[in-house]
Amino acid sequence: MAVAQLVKSVDVPYEEKERLFNEVKADLRFSDYLYGCYECGICVAVCPSARFYDFSPRRITQAVAREDVELVYEQMNGEVWECSQCFSCLVCPRKNNPGGIITIMREVAVKNGLHSAKEALEGYSRIIYKIMSTGTQVSPDMIRPDAFPDWGPNAKETADNLEVWRRAMPPDTMHTTSSSWEVDDKTLTELYLIWHLTGVLDMIKTLDESLHMILVDVMEEKLEEAGYPLS
Numbered sequence: 001m002a003v004a005q006l007v008k009s010v011d012v013p014y015e016e017k018e019r020l021f022n023e024v025k026a027d028l029r030f031s032d033y034l035y036g037c038y039e040c041g042i043c044v045a046v047c048p049s050a051r052f053y054d055f056s057p058r059r060i061t062q063a064v065a066r067e068d069v070e071l072v073y074e075q076m077n078g079e080v081w082e083c084s085q086c087f088s089c090l091v092c093p094r095k096n097n098p099g100g101i102i103t104i105m106r107e108v109a110v111k112n113g114l115h116s117a118k119e120a121l122e123g124y125s126r127i128i129y130k131i132m133s134t135g136t137q138v139s140p141d142m143i144r145p146d147a148f149p150d151w152g153p154n155a156k157e158t159a160d161n162l163e164v165w166r167r168a169m170p171p172d173t174m175h176t177t178s179s180s181w182e183v184d185d186k187t188l189t190e191l192y193l194i195w196h197l198t199g200v201l202d203m204i205k206t207l208d209e210s211l212h213m214i215l216v217d218v219m220e221e222k223l224e225e226a227g228y229p230l231s
Helices: 003-011 014-026 042-046 048-052 057-065 069-076 098-111 115-134 153-160 162-167 185-197 200-207 209-225
Strands: none
Touching: 014 069, 014 098, 042 057, 057 069, 057 098, 069 098, 098 115, 098 200, 115 185, 115 200, 115 209, 153 162, 185 200, 185 209, 200 209
16 A cells, blocks of 8 residues: 555544444344354365455455444455456355445445545546436447556557547537437436435436536536426
8 A cells, every 4th residue: 555545544533433334234234244254265275356466355354344444444444446356255155245345335435525535537537428418338449448447458559549549430420329329318308316315426426526516507507497307
């Protein structure tokens, strides 16, 4: 872990770390995800991320089971973001779900605006905006290796040959995929309502206030037209 991260961790009061840990434990899924660790290491053996990083789903499960508040806080500020969320760890003979525990830890990190969450999700702000404004996801012009460093060589290959990708697609898909997947206003309105009512927008605000403002502007008009004012 970087020295800067350690310094930030030390500066955070223990009470705040404990509050975050209690938020993890209070999640309704928590009791179904943690039953106690045998330390058998099977979850590590099947974990794809463990092959490429100094990552261990067992280490996270043990820290949570021991209620090691300090270590769990450190993991929420680094280690949990190395999980690929493939849930291979569900082979656990004790029926633990390390991937599920990590999901909860990530969600708590996002809801509380931890620096690790902002850093890990930075490259996905354009995708969030794309989904909310058009109902679609990634178009070729969005793939950039600096925004998605964990996507491997394919991201660079796409960026280096962007004109080829564009010529292979209809002209009006240069900056969007709407011609291949047209999303009507009713679907967009439903999507906006789900994000608004479930608190997703509030989570986005803790990570990126500028993106939140843009999304509200995009959504407000559509919802008001449909009779669902945001306020």
